[in-house]
Amino acid sequence: MAKRKRLTALGMVGDAETNPAPAPVPPVARIAAEAAAQAALEDLAAELRQARDSGRMVLDLPLASIKATHLQRDRMHMDPEDMASLKASIRDRGQQMPIEVVALAEGNYGLISGARRLAALTALTDETGDSRFATARALLRPFDAAPEAYLAMVEENEIRADLSFYERGRLAHEAARLGVFESPAAAVKMLFQHAPAPKRSKILSFVALHEALGTVLRFPEAIPEKLGLALVKAMQQDPALAFRLRDCLETAAPDSVLLERHILEAALRPKPASQPLPQSGEDQDDVIAGIRIKVRPGRVVLTGRGVDEDFLVALADWLQAR
Structure with missing residues (x-):
């Protein structure tokens, strides 16, 4: 019995050829397809790198890799009640807002903003041992974004909780020292650009107070505006006053706000005219x-x-x- 034939576009074929093997792809077409796939992968990788480097990609970073002291914070102390509320929120809902970091050497990162969130995650990790708190969601920023990060941090805290004049002056001084701004005056001009000129002048006075006494003051954020300005004026009139105050503060080592303020205020009191001491027994x-x-x-x-x-x-x- 003759084998049946079927008609195809290419002619008559037998039953054995009903499911022929696919024709081989020409080498040129295969090379072109592989090149297109490779180009697509490279484009995707480049887009991911760009998203990562420009801060558009959220990264999960181990807490141990984040240096919290990379940039100077504006707030010198964190309110315990605020921290307790933040920890409770993160414990229940997780970290909702990413922190911002900059890449450092050897796989480490420097914190730019989000100090309270990082501190809350660290405290929760220590308290619970739960691994879900051991990483922080972060956006990677280039270092040249640091001035804008400082500005955002200041504006947020100026609205949320007013900074003391000393904290403002200290922040401007330290930001200039780290090279984020060319000088404390430039830092004050940008960070407090919406403040009136007299207020910026007062902040610069507290920059001078921080430069003179910052290393020996224990409760500087509690120094009232009037006292701080009077101290700066007195030190300008009597440069030796700063050295005397430093020695006095180092020796006394005041352990409370009131004691430290008493020492500062005492330095401003006029010296009484000297009188001869009485003779013995008189x-x-x-x-x-x-x-x-x-x-x-x-x-x-x-x-x-x-x-x-x-x-x-x-x-x-x-x-x-x-």
């Missing part, structure tokens, strides 16, 4: 208003309504500084 009228002195060999007695707690603290500070 009483003298008030040395200063409300204070009398009696001298004995190896002994001095101060009496009067002026011998109060503030006077005794100031006396102790003066004796320690001698």
Whole structure:
């Protein structure tokens, strides 16, 4: 029996050829297809790199790889109640807003913004040991975005919680020291560009206060505006005052806001005119208003309504500084 034939576009073929093998792809076509696929992959990789480098891609970074102190923060202390609320939110809903970082050497990253979120994640990791808090969602920014990041940080905190004048001055000084701005004046001009000129002038005065006493002050953010401006003016008139204050603060090591403020205020009080001390065994009228002195060999007695707690603290500070 003759084999049946079927008609195709190319002629008659037998049953054995009903499902022929596909024709081989010509080499030129195969090379072109592979080149197109490779080009598409390279374009995709380039787009991903560009998205990553321009801060359009959210990365999951280990907390240990993020240096929280890379840039100077504006807030010197974080409110415990605010931190507790933020931790509760992240615990329940996860990290909703990415932090911003800049790439450093050896796979590390420097924090630009999001210090509170990073601190909350770190605290939750330490408290719970839960691995879901051990990474931070982050946007990678180029370092030249640092001035804008500083500005955004300041504007956010100026609205959310007013910064003290010292915190403003310190931020401007440190941003200039790190090279983000060419000078503290340039930092103040940009970071507080919406503030009136008199306010920017006051911030520059607190820059000078930070430069003079920043390393020895323990509660600088609590210095009132009026006291800070008076201290800067007094140090301009008497350059030696800064050195005396540094020695006094280092020696006294005040452990409270009130004690530190008392030392600063005492430095501004005018010195009383010196009076000759009484002879041994002789009483003298008030040395200063409300204070009398009696001298004995190896002994001095101060009496009067002026011998109060503030006077005794100031006396102790003066004796320690001698």
